[in-house]
Amino acid sequence: MARVGKYLQRSGFASVLVNLGHVGQGGEAISLDAFAYSQGLPPSELLSFVRRNGLSCQQMRGPRGGAQLRMNATDREAFHDRFISFHTVGVTARLGWSELQERLDADRIQPAGGSKRIYSRAEVSHLLS
Numbered sequence: 001m002a003r004v005g006k007y008l009q010r011s012g013f014a015s016v017l018v019n020l021g022h023v024g025q026g027g028e029a030i031s032l033d034a035f036a037y038s039q040g041l042p043p044s045e046l047l048s049f050v051r052r053n054g055l056s057c058q059q060m061r062g063p064r065g066g067a068q069l070r071m072n073a074t075d076r077e078a079f080h081d082r083f084i085s086f087h088t089v090g091v092t093a094r095l096g097w098s099e100l101q102e103r104l105d106a107d108r109i110q111p112a113g114g115s116k117r118i119y120s121r122a123e124v125s126h127l128l129s
Contacts, residue, residue, distance in 0.1 A: 092127075092128050
């Protein structure tokens with residue numbers, strides 16, 4: 001089940017926390033913040049990157065009634081087709097952060113689109129195999 005956690009102030013079944021904020025949104029849309037955290041990125045960096053590089057996201061009504069930027073499955077797939085976060089490269093390549101940074105520096109690979117931690121998937125593909 002997606003987006004399940006533990007509510008630490010309760011025990012037993014009362015401690016099971018399920019975030020239903022994404023339910024009822026077209027294309028299984030999740031908040032831009034939730035997507036950023038899943039990629040190991042600060043939401044502000046992802047938001048700037050999305051706007052700067054013309055990636056798609058929608059402004060929708062959030063679970064509490066306010067406007068919220070969300071990415072549906074197609075938006076997330078488009079991001080993953082072209083880009084990858086530093087965190088995801090490290091986890092996939094099974095490299096520590098220092099070792100990964102050394103390899104990126106040695107290969108002269110720079111972050112994409114003016115970001116600090118988002119890379120072109122094509123440029124780091126040799127690390128992912």
